[in-house]
Amino acid sequence: MLSRTPPMGWNSWNTFGSRINEQLIRDMADFFVKEGLKDAGYEYIIIDDCWALPRRVDGRLVPDPEKFPSGMKALSDYIHSKGLKFGMYSCAGTRTCAGQPGSYDYEYTDAETFAEWGVDYLKYDYCYLPTTADGKLCYKRMGMALRATGREILFSACNWGENDCGKWMRSVGAHMWRSTGDIVDNWNSIKSLTMQQLPKINEGAMGSFNDMDMLVCGMYGKGNAALGGCTDEEYKTHFTIWALLNSPLIIGCDVRNMSEETRKILLDKDVIAINQDPECRQPYLASSSQHDPENQKLVFIKPMAENEYAIGFFNFTDEKSSVQLNLCDVGLAASSGYSFKLYDVWAKEDAGVFKDWIAPTLEKHACVLYRARLVKD
């Protein structure tokens, strides 16, 4: 089964935008292996927009020969030779968001082309849809066209959460779908995407995931989607939320120049394991809005395999603050005779046994992530 757990990889857009070429993509594949990203579970190398010539040739999409002189099949062979998978990009409209040819009315031809090139993942955007077109039908068409090729191609829909897409994207064959608009590299964007996600959390399920957009961890205000940058603490919080909410983990920074702190965040095996938990249950928001009407102090709890739980505490306020969870609110009745034994996932240490409430004090924009197990009092 494709993408039983959230897909993991790297995409060119956040850092490179239109400045892509085959050497860069090959480098990324090399660095995936060299820097341990592949071993940590990242597997897709994805070329986003701006890879094609501005016009089709004989009805087919053609890679820009200046950027990709060896062609896509050779590039895909190279990526496969590293034990990785190859992702590409097109759009449901007549043009891509950057104005290149889109797949509208060419869905079956383009799916065949991608399959011939050995593509394993297609990101499918939503710009330039004719006003008369039915967006849902466009995704149905590409979903069916990909399946018709006989090749396993992960279908990554990108209509930014429009048309209530979480209610139907799974049914048209998508394995993941953007549930919100584009991310940029700053704290407000991370906060806003998280808030927009709250009513949609339960639309994801095993094999089909809400995509909160590509990660900005490690961009530090540089690159195409850079708009100010974040602190390492904010990147850590960003990664933790995306991991805990079962979003795909698609890196957006330049992995050739990762800082030590970025490497630590993106390669944390324990946090990744929570994202990749085999039960794939969505967490729910467990904190009480009674004391926090604006949802600035968020607590999510996610039941996991082997009767464990992941519990994340997030301080979205702009000052140091305690974030509280009453354990009776998540089902731990006072009469149960059980407590939660906590392990602090980032600090890599036991964090005690709790019966009534947990209330860590967190710096602004910081988080703490626990793995929890029920123990007899």
Ligand code: GLA
């Ligand atoms: C849209 C998508 C982005 C990116 C660009 C490319 O904005 O949401 O993720 O693919 O198009 O033009």
